[in-house]
Amino acid sequence: MNSASVLGGRISGHRLAALLGDWRRSRRGATDLASAIELQVLDGHLPVGTQLPAERELADALGASRTLIGSALDRLREGGLVESRRGSGSWITSPQRHRGINPASSDSTDLIDFVCASPSAASGMTRAFDAARVLLADELVSPGYGDRGLPILRERIAARYTERGLPTSPSQIMITNGAHHAFVLALRMLAGPGDRVLVEQPTYANALEAIRAAHAIPVPVALDRDGWDLDGIEATLRQAGPRLAYLIVDFHNPTGLRLDDEGRERLAAMLTASRTPAVIDETLVELDLDGGPAPRPFAAGDWAILVGTSSKAYWGGLRIGWIRASEDLLARLSSARFGLDLGSPVFEQLVLAELLADPEPLRLRREEVRSQRDVLAAAVREHCPEWTFRLPSGGFWLWCALPEPMSTRLAVAAAGHGLQLAPGSRFGAHGGLERWIRLPFSQPPERLREAVRRLALAEAAVRGKSVGGEIQVR
Known part of the structure; x- marks a missing residue:
């Protein structure tokens, strides 16, 4: 791993030198070094609490003078990214704490949250923000609204689907404010009070809350240790006549299971035969940890609405997701969307586009x-x-x-x-x-x-x- 491995751990001078790489950009050595360390902090490579090497050790590792090291640390202390104490050395801290704010991310050490299952920002986030800032100039002359999203981001998401084996054009992509927002859009358009929505049992808790908030009725089909009960789903489609299905076939939340190609084909055929639209939640599809052969994306013709998000692969703070569906269905979703919002933030879309371009x-x-x-x-x-x-x-x-x-x-x-x-x-x-x-x-x-x-x-x-x-x- 590229980051300091534990909160509050110590990083050696040689390890920090390797992280910083070619940090000299000008003749202002102390400024360059401080900026390079700041970038590693903002990129998550130096978590809050990381103990920095002693000045002499760092000077030897970087081939720099102790005066330069001391000046760089002074700049970081002024900016609130480093704190020092005589006899204890220096460590990474939070600039918010320096301003008298207690951020939960760095100061709630007594409480461990095992409810939220989202990580901190991925490596490379700061670089993506910097690149997006340059591209933003071209967008500032536009009104900034767009119900479908920026063309560059739609193109890159469509290319991802095509690479995975599901040919997709940018016209089949709509950018949303996360996968949950995408599901709520589809739910609002396709199901109303009293309508049944087929779900797995267990399933994503917030999806259940959204269904109840729409006054629809969740109809569960059991998911056991061995996977999906396809016979049970077929019977439910036939007997309950749900208006919509919500399914997670890739690294299911919460079981972690993944439906194979044969199961996907059978499930798609069932949904098509019953003319039941299905929201397929692909929130976790990019987090394939073992690198085995991946099943193709779920495809059920015009009846499949695939939703994805940047939240797990990159960072929940981006709040950017998407829908992949037929052009006709996206046209209907666009009309339904105006009652909820007028589009997704432009800058965050540019950031995600940059992240998608870098593996x-x-x-x-x-x-x-x-x-x-x-x-x-x-x-x-x-x-x-x-x-x-x-x-x-x-x-x-x-x-x-x-x-x-x-x-x-x-x-x-x-x-x-x-x-x-x-x-x-x-x-x-x-x-x-x-x-x-x-x-x-x-x-x-x-x-x-x-x-x-x-x-x-x-x-x-x-x-x-x-x-x-x-x-x-x-």
Whole structure:
């Protein structure tokens, strides 16, 4: 991994020198060095809390004078990116904290959030912002509105689908404010109060909330450890007559399962035969961690609405997603959209277009997430040996089977140990799933290990078990 591996860890002079690369850009050495270190902080390579090498060590590694190193650190301290204390050295801090703000990302060390399954920004984000800033000049002469999105971004997303085996033109792409926004658009257009919406059981909790908010009725079909119940889906399509289906066939949330080509073909044929539009959520499709042969994108003619997002592969802060659908369906979605919003932010679209043109950020993201997955899996096996799970080949979470129905009680107990958990019932259309818990691996390794340590204490409290020689009382 390119970043300092743990929050609060130390980086050596040689490692920092390698990260900085050719940092000299002018004769203003201290300014250049400070700017180079700042870029590594903003790009996520030097997380908040990283201990910097001593001035002498860094000077030797960079082949620079200690005076230059000291001047660069002075500039970083003035900007709030570095703090120093006599006898303790210097470390990376938050510029917000320097201004008297306590950002949750760097100061909430006592609480670990295992509800949110989104990572920090991917490597290369700052470079993409810098490149987008140059391109923005051409967009400033336009009104800035656009219900379909910028042509350059639509072209690059369409090219991604074509590369994956589903020929797509830019006219089949609409840019949205995230995948969830895309789903809500489709839901608003295709289903109304009292209409049935077919979903998997379990499924993405926020999709269930959106269905209920539209006063529609989620109709669940069970998804077990072995995958999709295609016979059950076929029977539900025939008997319930849903107006819409919402499905996650790539690294399913929360099970992590992936539907194979044969299953996709059969499912597509069912939806086409029943004339049921389906929103296929591809939020996690880019996070293929093991690099095996990937199934083709789901295709069911005019009945498939594929939605994607930048949030997991790059950063949730971009709030840019998209829809891939037939041109006729996109025309209808455009009309429905005006009741919700007037388009997506131009600058963020330019940033995502730059990210899509560079394969390196996504490669580094996959490498990072693969490592975090393996750390979390090892920690669960060590601290919660009675729990079972299938190691997912992609996505951001383990779906763990518990030794007894205790998911809600476990979430309540975990809160007392500074750990926020989403009980299994959140992922069910009508609750239940008390034998299951979702554990995301979207945080640094040390946070993951600490989270599982707390989780084991919470389990012991719920089950009255002994931990470290002490009996935990129910």
